[in-house]
Amino acid sequence: MQKLLYTFIFLTLTQIINAQGSSLIMGNEAYHTMDRLSIKSGVDAPFHTSLKNFTRKDVTAYASTLDSLNIDLTALDKEDLKFIFRDNNEWLKTSEFATTIAGKRESIEDNKAYVDSTRTFYTFTDSQAAVSSKSDNYFLSNRPILKYFYKTPANFLEIDKKYFHLRVNPIVDFKIGKDANDDELIFNNTRGVELRGGIDDRIFFYTNILETQARFPNYVNDYIEKNETIPNGGLFKNYESTVFDITDGYDYLIAQGFIGFNVTKHVGVQFGHGQNFIGNGMRSMLLSDFATNYFYLKLNTRVWKFNYQNIFAELVAGPKSRSSDDLLPKKYTATHHLSYNITPDINIGIFETVVFSRNNQFEFQYLNPIILYRSIEQQIGSPDNVLLGFDAKWNFLNHFSLYGQLILDEFKFDELVSNNNGWWGNKFGIQTGLKYIDAFGIDHLDLQVEANIVRPYTFTHRDSSASYTHFNQALAHPLGANFKEYLVNLRYVPVKNLIINARVAMFEQGEDDAGSNWGSDLILSHDTRELEYGNEIGQGFVSNTLMGRLNVSYQVFHNMFVDLDYIFRSKDSELDILESETNYIGGGIRINLARQRMDF
Numbered sequence: 001m002q003k004l005l006y007t008f009i010f011l012t013l014t015q016i017i018n019a020q021g022s023s024l025i026m027g028n029e030a031y032h033t034m035d036r037l038s039i040k041s042g043v044d045a046p047f048h049t050s051l052k053n054f055t056r057k058d059v060t061a062y063a064s065t066l067d068s069l070n071i072d073l074t075a076l077d078k079e080d081l082k083f084i085f086r087d088n089n090e091w092l093k094t095s096e097f098a099t100t101i102a103g104k105r106e107s108i109e110d111n112k113a114y115v116d117s118t119r120t121f122y123t124f125t126d127s128q129a130a131v132s133s134k135s136d137n138y139f140l141s142n143r144p145i146l147k148y149f150y151k152t153p154a155n156f157l158e159i160d161k162k163y164f165h166l167r168v169n170p171i172v173d174f175k176i177g178k179d180a181n182d183d184e185l186i187f188n189n190t191r192g193v194e195l196r197g198g199i200d201d202r203i204f205f206y207t208n209i210l211e212t213q214a215r216f217p218n219y220v221n222d223y224i225e226k227n228e229t230i231p232n233g234g235l236f237k238n239y240e241s242t243v244f245d246i247t248d249g250y251d252y253l254i255a256q257g258f259i260g261f262n263v264t265k266h267v268g269v270q271f272g273h274g275q276n277f278i279g280n281g282m283r284s285m286l287l288s289d290f291a292t293n294y295f296y297l298k299l300n301t302r303v304w305k306f307n308y309q310n311i312f313a314e315l316v317a318g319p320k321s322r323s324s325d326d327l328l329p330k331k332y333t334a335t336h337h338l339s340y341n342i343t344p345d346i347n348i349g350i351f352e353t354v355v356f357s358r359n360n361q362f363e364f365q366y367l368n369p370i371i372l373y374r375s376i377e378q379q380i381g382s383p384d385n386v387l388l389g390f391d392a393k394w395n396f397l398n399h400f401s402l403y404g405q406l407i408l409d410e411f412k413f414d415e416l417v418s419n420n421n422g423w424w425g426n427k428f429g430i431q432t433g434l435k436y437i438d439a440f441g442i443d444h445l446d447l448q449v450e451a452n453i454v455r456p457y458t459f460t461h462r463d464s465s466a467s468y469t470h471f472n473q474a475l476a477h478p479l480g481a482n483f484k485e486y487l488v489n490l491r492y493v494p495v496k497n498l499i500i501n502a503r504v505a506m507f508e509q510g511e512d513d514a515g516s517n518w519g520s521d522l523i524l525s526h527d528t529r530e531l532e533y534g535n536e537i538g539q540g541f542v543s544n545t546l547m548g549r550l551n552v553s554y555q556v557f558h559n560m561f562v563d564l565d566y567i568f569r570s571k572d573s574e575l576d577i578l579e580s581e582t583n584y585i586g587g588g589i590r591i592n593l594a595r596q597r598m599d600f
């Protein structure tokens with residue numbers, strides 16, 4: 001597997017023509033800005049909104065387009081665009097658009113210096129980042145620190161050379177609070193650093209590393225105890241603090257890193273360790289960013305109205321014993337998603353993925369990027385888990401976006417339609433949602449409602465080596481299966497730099513007691529099911545959960561936020577041991593990091 005990947009990367013690098021650019025990490029404020037402005041403007045974006053992560057190049061190009069067009073943007077909309085320009089200042093001039101330097105109009109072709117008579121091979125006479133620094137949207141700090149640090153508002157250290165650019169930033173997330181039902185403090189202390197850059201305007205990279213000590217509310221502790229893993233974090237150590245008088249905290253380290261480049265103008269490659277997301281909702285039935293980072297190779301092909309994406313990933317089949325240095329058991333996924341923009345406002349997508357294990361070896365037939373995986377599975381007689389999915393989005397009336405997803409794990413048409421008797425193998429999930437931006441005519445009041453339902457045993461397989469999980473964490477919806485969920489989200493920006501976000505979640509789920517399997521736990525084998533027929537959503541020991549969360553954030557400086565958080569969560573279950581209640585209030589400071597969302 002390693003030799004194959006190294007060979008593939010080497011051959012690809014020798015054919016680089018154009019630059020892809022680094023990706024925006026999930027949770028960046030630009031995602032919401034891009035979403036609302038694509039709905040509001042109706043202007044065709046250079047990316048498909050269901051496929052995340054977006055590249056910084058695409059986001060900046062779209063923001064520049066909106067900024068230059070004569071469309072009705074409010075003062076707060078323009079502030080949103082300024083945030084993007086500051087945050088991605090190496091991409092203010094992109095290769096798709098002509099640039100003006102010192103009063104002279106020039107295109108990207110004028111910036112090429114050819115080194116052979118056939119005009120095939122070239123270098124750039126000036127780097128993309130250097131050209132961007134001449135843009136009207138390139139902002140300098142009023143008071144840089146020691147002349148070298150924070151020369152621009154977004155970056156602690158910024159280097160722009162002819163063939164190289166680099167951005168270095170610290171990461172901080174410190175919060176402290178109290179749960180009314182807990183005697184000890186709840187806190188989070190994350191420190192880290194991130195780097196992104198490019199070489200020759202052809203190769204781009206990103207990396208971050210985060211060290212965290214934390215103590216969570218009880219419902220998160222229950223999740224950790226059950227799954228032996230930190231949500232979104234993976235492996236952990238126990239942590240005690242004499243400063244905060246804490247005896248049951250957690251200490252964990254996570255990192256992200258990738259390299260990106262283009263094979264051709266329309267085919268991009270990304271190779272690294274991180275997360276991906278497919279969908280337009282708060283949740284995803286296809287692929288979400290709930291599970292911790294994983295090793296992947298991603299191919300992205302964008303031609304005309306199509307965007308075709310392949311993700312080949314190596315996952316962990318189960319958590320690692322903290323008392324052992326044994327190699328983690330591996331499993332693999334091969335995923336493809338075809339997205340088509342029927343119009344700038346209507347998009348549809350088709351999804352397929354296969355999860356499999358081969359004694360820590362990849363099944364090379366699944367490297368075929370354009371074949372249906374079910375046909376391969378039938379050819380090789382494998383015990384693999386294939387899932388099919390569909391998604392769609394419709395933006396209308398410059399205020400609304402209707403979206404949905406369907407995931408099919410296994411099903412038989414006659415068992416589902418002709419003889420609908422609750423056969424266990426009819427495993428599927430459905431999502432539907434609606435976004436309403438500038439609701440009721442109020443600028444930057446954005447509402448979103450969403451419903452998710454998943455049948456029992458969906459995403460499970462014969463054992464954890466083929467379940468749709470990574471490190472015992474769901475790769476799709478964080479609740480796993482056997483549930484109904486209803487979400488309402490409100491986001492309001494009343495004035496510049498102040499963000500108010502409120503979310504309410506209600507869900508009903510059927511859970512297990514010791515020794516039973518009613519279909520909610522993705523790690524359990526579906527062969528240990530309780531019923532052949534008569535299965536229904538919510539079966540088992542019913543729990544009803546109501547969760548509300550209020551976040552108020554004020555941006556003091558670029559990407560530096562002061563946060564105030566309130567969480568209420570009440571779970572009522574037929575099993576008393578599963579009941580819990582959280583009533584938390586706290587706050588802190590956050591720099592260059594998205595808010596942590598433990599909303600499950």
